[in-house]
Amino acid sequence: MRALRAFLRSPAAVIGSVILLAVLVMGVSAHWFYPGDPLGLAGRPLQWPGQNPRFPLGTDPSGRDIAAQLFHGARVSLLIGFVATAIAALIGIAIGALAGFYGGAVDTALMRVTEAFQTVPNFLLLLVLVAVFGSTIETVTIAIGIVSWPPVARLTRAEFLTLRTRDFVQACRVQGLSDAHLILREVLPNALPPVIVYASVVMAVAILLESALAFLQLSDPNVPSWGNLIGLGRNVLRTEWYVSAIPGVAILLTILGVSLVGQGLNDALNPRLASGR
Amino acid sequence: MTRLLVENLTVRLPRGADREYAIEDVSLSLEAGEILCVVGESGSGKSVTASALMGLLAPGLVVTGGRMALSGLDLRGLGPAGWRAIRGRRIAMVFQEPMTALNPLMTVGAQIGEMWRVHLGLDAREARRRAIAALTEVRLPDPEGALRAYPHELSGGQRQRVMIAMALALEPEVLICDEPTTALDVTTQAQVLALIKDLQRRHGTAVMFITHDFGVVAEIADRVAVMRLGRVVEQGTAREVLTAPQHDYTRALLRAVPGLRAPPPRPLAAEAVLELRGLTKTYASRGLFRRRRPVRALDGVSLALRRGATLAIVGESGSGKSTLARCVVRLLAADGGEVLIGGAPLPARRREAARLVQMVFQDPYASLNPRRRVGAQVAQGPIAAGTPPAQALAEARELFTLVGLDPAAVDRFPHEFSGGQRQRIGIARALAMRPQVLVADEPVSALDVSVQAQVLALLRELQHRLGLSILFITHDLRVAAQLCDEVAVMRGGVVEEAGPIGAVFAAPRSEYTRSLIAAIPGRALFGA
């Protein structure tokens, strides 16, 4: 596939994929390296990394092994990132497609709703959703998804507005094909590339939002997510700063990986812009 | 006095291109007061030559051999400062696309004034005075107003005049024009060509004029160089090359140029398959244009297309011919009047209308979905109308043969085909629905002359074999003459004149039709 070769040639994509792969492997192999419950009591709390050979990365304020939480947390944070992005993409593409394809009253109405979501500060809306529906991992993920769809809707709408009057779409219309066919088979496949690239931004924001929620003690305590570990580390930040620093770096690297892959995708999917004269 | 000397100039293409060199061993010379036309089809390397002479080669392209000299100054050795000193001052260039060639956010006056302020360090007042003089010389209406105007407030033709005024501001020795009139209407093109010839004569500038249209060559060239796949295949005076071409490629090109003489009229059926009665379409000024009065694109148009015949709709841009085509296939809803197919009004539901009328589009690169196989795109119409998929695909293969393509190509993607082949696929897609009327909206104007000729031949053959009735939209009267039985000339949404094409072109009744015919470049050579 031409796009795949272009994707692998851009350095950003390669580094990004390597980082993401590492995080994925961490998540998948978590049960193998740390079979026990990562939230179980492993030893004395707040031991420095390397101080006790059993805990290479030390223990957190609740006496849990930070390395175990890092591995199991990888799966949780990636899961939150992917699921929230999927939700945001689904809602965003649906609304953007309908608004962009039909225009007129449908467009105005849907854009009013999108504007409403974008006028309310997204983190504030997230706080309300979590306060109302509780902070289990499911509600937090869905809430992040619900808060992040407007930019996807705007992007999809812009793509549909330009593609809908293209000749190949008009030709299908003249061939008597239904609107559904036009949207799903003709316009959407051509509108997706920029949306996929933007999905990497949505995923980065999703992981950041979850860690911000955990920082305010509003995330799900029964799940070993990196955000929770940072939240726990907040109280001991001045003395055992490593408790927050280690997951902070993990989140930073994962988002770096996701953004680099996004940039690589961008280079692969529209080479003209990327090569940059 | 040789202004420009080019010897064995060679420019290499980046890895992965379709051939190794953009241009190879190109040798040209340009004397003062002379217009050299460099003519060739797309991909012949004529634009690369021009860019090389201006030192503006696209990144990835590198001059690897040969010499270029401007009045003795070796251009290949010039550094950035050297190039800056001569660009605009001793050698200037005018580009093809007037719409995007000017900075949208700066006034015309500022953009022209820059020439004097940067090169001669004149102050704003002096630069303004010279700008007005330059704009008057290019015969721009209201030069004062133009200075304050922004590019989007001028027409295509006016913008091209501004570009020419800017290029000639500092009386350069050489002016390079890269297809400056291709994007313009035929009447505007005629005026701009006359302007360039007049300015060239008065200033004695050496002009290298790049075009793909032999009509333009016939109109203004003193000497001609014909290029093919990066090489100069023939060079000589205009008269020699046009009347006694040596190279068979040149001969083939000249043959492909459509003349104005229509073939003898053939008997036409009386019955009208397509009838337009009082068709009206007004564009309400929606959105940001609220205060402008509504534009009447079609104003009570009544026409008839006889079964098995071809009716040409000719006119300049803004005449309403495209709107007409889109109303016939119901891509646009008409405000008034009726469209009748075989006597009955066109059905409202898209699926029924599809069996009666189909359309072929202008831009080959936009009319096919890049992400789907071409066979599927041809067969999807019949499948939606109920033909079982297997049978629809088989029919698609037959249609590919009919339009002169390899049936096995149904499984390939659009990017694997040339412009001409894509138009053939577009025709196959339209024929798959077995429509009673085929609407073709400028189907060949985006193609090279040689490919244009082949597609027109295909259409003629299909019409004879299938008894097709074609509504043919074009701005090029010569193309209409080659294919169509009858013609309707449109202007401002109204039919100026209609009738059998031979009669109308031989003795046009309306003044507007006469001016259209007169504006066809190189009519003397080809028109007779």
Add this chain to the structure above:
Amino acid sequence: MTGPTRREMLVLGAGAMLAVPAMAQETPRRGGVLTVHFATEQRILNPSLQASTGVYIVGGKIQEALLDLDAEGRPVGVLAESWESAPDGLTHTFRLRRGVTWHDGRPFTSADVQFTAMEMWKKILNYGTTLQQFLTEVQTPDPHTAVFKYSRPMPQGLLLRALPDLGYVSPKHVFETGDIRQNPANTAPIGTGPFRFVQYERGQFIIAERNPNYWREGMPYLDRVVWRVVGDRAAAAAQMEAGQILFSPYSSLTIADLQRLGRDPRFEVTTRGNEGNVRTNTLEFNFRNPVLADIRVRRAIAHALNVPFFIENFLGPFAKPGTGPIPSVSTDYYPGPDVPQYPYDPALANRLLDEAGQRRGQGGLRFALRLLPAPWGEDIALWATFIQQSLQQVGIRIEIVRNDAAGYLRSVYRDHAFDLATGWHQYRSDPAVSTTVWYRSGSPVGAPWTNQWGWKDDRIDALIDAAATEVDPAKRRALYAEFVRAVQTELPLWMPIEQIFVSVFNRRVRNAGNNPRWASSSWHDTWLAS
């Protein structure tokens, strides 16, 4: 290495807690600005309307109560000079101090006491409403005498212990017109105290300045007191180290920062001055869940939690194992440790659970419970996680359900949507004030920190009622001892950890912590070394 291990810290901390060290008698320096860390902003600042540490830290310096506690924790007169009670406990007379004026110049009289008692303590003040429910009237024979009349006997010990917190007086001439709750004086208090209110910028700071005509001659020493609103605990610790804050009250910094600042010579980290503010961590059972209604399961859960290990490793030196609802600091009523206790014994816990028929199923799981921790204390979160980890060992899977403050109170105390819950019980120097209400049946649904466990015990109810009205101190003490023995046996809820609030002083602050509720009292004698 991370400095002294927890063991050494315990010794150091405990030492500071026992006796109030006699400060060398330096001569107090006049002037200076005391900056105080104000962690949880309140809606009002008037201590006669709202009894909470968040109000005392500010209102307690501007308004004064009838009584306060002295260095040894005994009631001492402030606005009241002397007092005596009738033997039957139905009449209590207070002789008011003379020559005291409100900040707006008006004289302080018994009418103010009468108005505040009848309109504020009895009708609006939380915990005051129950304490004064049998107060019928306050007679004012002369401007400097107030006589409290009760329809049921009010033990003098209970009243004198309760008044320092629930006895703040407000000016009648300010509050008598209009709705008391809407009165602007609630956020710009007018009192008789050593400091006068100046300015309150919501979310930023509160400023009070020296009261020139304060009734204690030559006092207060400080020019100004400034309360800085800082919500984030790590940021507050940073401001203390940057010298922008000189005193942080009521354990408002993180446990780790408390220990770190403790090792810094510039600061003193101690529980001295907070002996009057004691709280215990609770473990509340919901009897509507049949599994928890079985006493063996409740005892097994208690035995499965290694409290000493948790305190030593997680809470540091400022906590110690509790023995019952009445904490060891309450010299008058502490019944001593020989009441039923539940030491860490996982084998016994497993045996009890098997006896109760809760066999280990697939994956070693007996049953699952939902635990709702209160969302406000760092220690509560650690304790909840420790419970989750420990009960996992005896086959009980715990799902922690996190709520914010309003959601927690609604879910636990109104909707009863919990199996286990954990939070703070605050002991206010007498069991009748805010402790027995956790056990007494009959509290209306939705009342927080009351018996909402779906459990009732007539014998315990009778004991509570008797003790509340027993005038003879010795008999009252015996009744409460029997009460503690009964609840520790029945175990409707468990209070395994006892903690005293921790204060962090910049050593420049002198005469700090010189009474058991110093953070809430008036700081009339506090001064700043240069």
Add this chain to the structure above:
Amino acid sequence: MRILRLAGRRLAASLPTLLIILAGMFLLLQLAPGDTVDALMAQIGGGDAAFAAEMRRFYGLDAGVPAQLWNYLSRLATLDLGHSAIYGKSVATVILERLPATLLLMVSALSFAFSFGLVLGVIAARRVNRWPDTLISTLGLIFYATPSFWFGLMAIVVFSVHLQWLPAGGLSDITRSLSGLAAVVDVARHLVLPTLTLGLIFLAIYLRIMRASMLEVLSLDFVRTARAKGLSETRVVARHVLRNAMLPMVTLIGLQAGTMLGGSVVVESVFALPGLGRLAYESVVQRDLNTLLGIIFVSALLVIAINFLVDILYARLDPRISAEE
């Protein structure tokens, strides 16, 4: 005059949006467990049932939900934002007290992010694919990936505790009453770290958008014309490219306004700034519906105002727009 009409039109267009938001949030918060009286009792640490019932009557929570929504909206029509349960005074005054801090923070963070994003974007585009470009782009990615609260706390530890250069929090040093220039400098010193923390993520976004926009414009025809006129590369960039490349940056300000307000919630809680962000978080936790809706109403107006300014700026930059108005 034209500007007023423009403002009127934009306000009218966003009224339906505003109504959707307010009604939606009002109903959403009805589902939240517990109400403002529960929150009040949690804060006090005490209070019996009688106290709770009396307070619920006082806050008007006993009326049915539709009734409460109706009288909230009818009061809103007269621009009366109602009474704040937390502060015991009108929501309007509470918000006006907290608005300056948030505006100061947002304006400084926005101008920091915009200007540095612009400069770095241009540098990266001018030396594309060479080391300045890779360095700036990687820095941009790292800034983008850093959780803002984490950066804030670390900044406090380094700059205010160890180096003692900058104050650790708050908006001004209240122990010393300053005036005039000294006060301005003091507030500025307090705003340095919060501005850096809030602005960082937006710097990364503006940087990337500016680089992409510059590359896009450099590939357009009129740049080739400018070069053909013999202009130096710097003059081409300065006079022709920059202004065209700025257009997407300006639109971004409008789109980002909402997210920036969201970001301020965390930054204000870390730096103890008395802004709308923290007030909003407090009012959610305290279930103070009037204040929360008041904040959303004001922030919606703020976002609309910012978008309006963006439209004017855009019209000034791009003659094609203003010609049609």
